[in-house]
Structures are given as structure tokens and as C-alpha cells.
Amino acid sequence: MKEQLIELCRLCGISGNEDEVREYIISRVEADSVTTDALGNLIVFKQGKKRPRRKLLYMAHMDEVGLMCKSATDGGFIKFGAVGGIDARVLPGKRVYIGKARIPGVIGIKPIHLCEEGETDKAVKLKNLYIDIGAPDKAAALNAAAPGTPVYFGGQTRELANGCLRAKALDDRIGCCVLLQMLQRPHDFDCHYAFTAQEENGARGAKAAVYSIAPDIAVVVEGTTAADLPEAAHRAVCALGKGAVVPFMDKGAFYSRELFTALREIAEKEHIPWQTKEYVSGGTDAASAQRSLAGALVVCVAAPVRYIHSPSSVVSLQDTESVLQLAWRSLNHFGGA
DSSP: OHHHHHHHHHSOOBTTOOHHHHHHHHHHOOOSEEEEOTTOOEEEEEOOSBOOSSOEEEEEEOOBOEEEEEEEOTTSOEEEEEESSOOGGGOTTOEEEETTTTEEEEEEOOOGGGOOTTGGGSOOOGGGOEEEOOOSSHHHHHHHSOTTOEEEEOOOOEEOGGGEEEESOHHHHHHHHHHHHHHTSOOSBOEEEEEESOGGGTSHHHHHHHHHHOOSEEEEEEEEEOOOSGGGGGGOOOOTTSOEEOOSBOSSOBOOHHHHHHHHHHHHHHTOOEEOOSSOOOOOTHHHHHHSTTOOEEEEEEEEEETTTSSSEEEEHHHHHHHHHHHHHHHHHHHHO
């Protein structure tokens, strides 16, 4: 699983530009039906030994947060906007790659030597940042990075101490990896899978995917905020190394009490480490699934991720394994329930 997660994180696929991730998944998925819809969602069906009493859907989004070129200055510096929720404080000095050509660049900011008194104490604003690709003038910059061109975070994927992994796009290549691992196994029950597009910009892909599948039960597999940091102890969400996260709600959805309880009981019975969120934050594709058509029962299984939505997120590989085990065992439980 670790090797596949690393491969997935190295791919580039900000919202609306998930092609590279989708093609990777298509090349490795083991299923009876694989289709792509107009929004770029990948819809997969895996036939099992029997049909479940309630139609099952497991979901993970392919897209990652990133940037998009907007304009260029006379001096050849590229101005940009955010794609998805990004804290501008993490951006100065970061390596980026622009467009399909992967043009290398670096995000620049006014150097400290030129800052006025008190200026460095203020929050970094996106409008004051720029990308430097070495272009000599505006025309050269726009020729390399026209408005609308996607910008991907750089940085190498590295294994850290104590079984941790540092990478971009852990949200939600973790979920994509878990679903791929599940699809490699024989199924007792029929199951639908959706690798969704544009989750980071309003869960747009999920709306279409859920509408076409019309599930009774939707299980979202995600990466979620880990705030196990000294300065955020009073708002701790979940922590690395404590297992899969089974939240009871987020800012977009109330999770089914039936499914939430079932996941806890499965985890306890199978000795799978798990935790819940102690602080309500974020949102997932679950909101779209819960409200589509006549509605669906939804639940989430997630891996806690530090520094989420940044070029250098960190996850415990032990936690990702717990997510896989819990998601897999839930399939047979929900299929027969």
C-alpha cells in the first residue's frame, strides 16, 4: 500500500485537472465496469458473489489543492489564485510546476531586507505573492503560463521517522489508494466506487456521481485534519498514530448514527485502532451524497493528516492501514445489513 500511495501523491491533479490521476487509476483498477462521466468522475462497479440488500458506494476524490495562473507583471512574474482552501502562509519559498510542461518555478515574496517595520508581523496575503520562473518580461511569462494554467506543488515525497510519510496531495490520494486496494480483492457483495473530481471546490463531482449511482449507503474515504500540535491543543481534531478516524459529523453533513455505530463496533471487534473527531471541522463528498435524490445514509472513514492542504502534509502509514482494514470490513457488514 505504501508504494502505491507514494505513486499517487506524485501525480498532479488539482480540481478540474484530474486527468493524470484518473488515467493512473484506470490503468490499475480491477473491476467489471469502469466509466468516466462529463465532470471527470471515474465510476467503477465491482461484482461480488451476491447483491447487497442496500446499494453500496465507496467514494474518494482525485483532486488536490493547488494554484492557477491569473496574469503576469511587466517584469515577468506570474500572479496566481488558489484552487481550493490554501493558507497563504505556507506558500512563500515553495517550489511549483506549471502546466503540462511542468515548468519549474518558485513562489516569491518581498525579501525581509526590504520590509518596513512591523510588516513581517502581518499575515501573508495571496495577492502579494508571485511565481518566478525566470521569465525576462511579461510576454515570456504569459507564453509559458497563460491565465488559467494549473500550478502544482513541488517537493519530494519522503518517509519520516516512526512510519510517517511526507507528501503533497495526501488529501485525498489516501482515499484513492484505499479504494484501489479494496478493488484488488474478491468481493462478497456488489459494490460501486466513485473516484470523484472537484471535491476541493464545492464537491461538484460527487453531486453528479451520486446522482448516477443512487446509492442507499455512501462511505467516504478521506484524509482529515490532524491538529495534534501544541498551539492547537484546545481545538484538537484527531491525532496521528491513533488509528482511523470515524467522525460523527462535519460542517457539511451529519453522519448516519446507524453506520457510525456499526463502524465503531467493527473496529472494536476486529481490533482496528480508531478515534473520532473531538472538534468539528471541514467537509467531504458526504454532503452531496446525503442530499442527492431521495437521500442516502452516509459515513466517513479517514486518516488524520498534519499540515493538510499544504505542499508537505504528513500521515502515519499505520493509520492508513487502519483505514483500509476498517473500510474493507465495513463493506461486508453493510452489504449484509
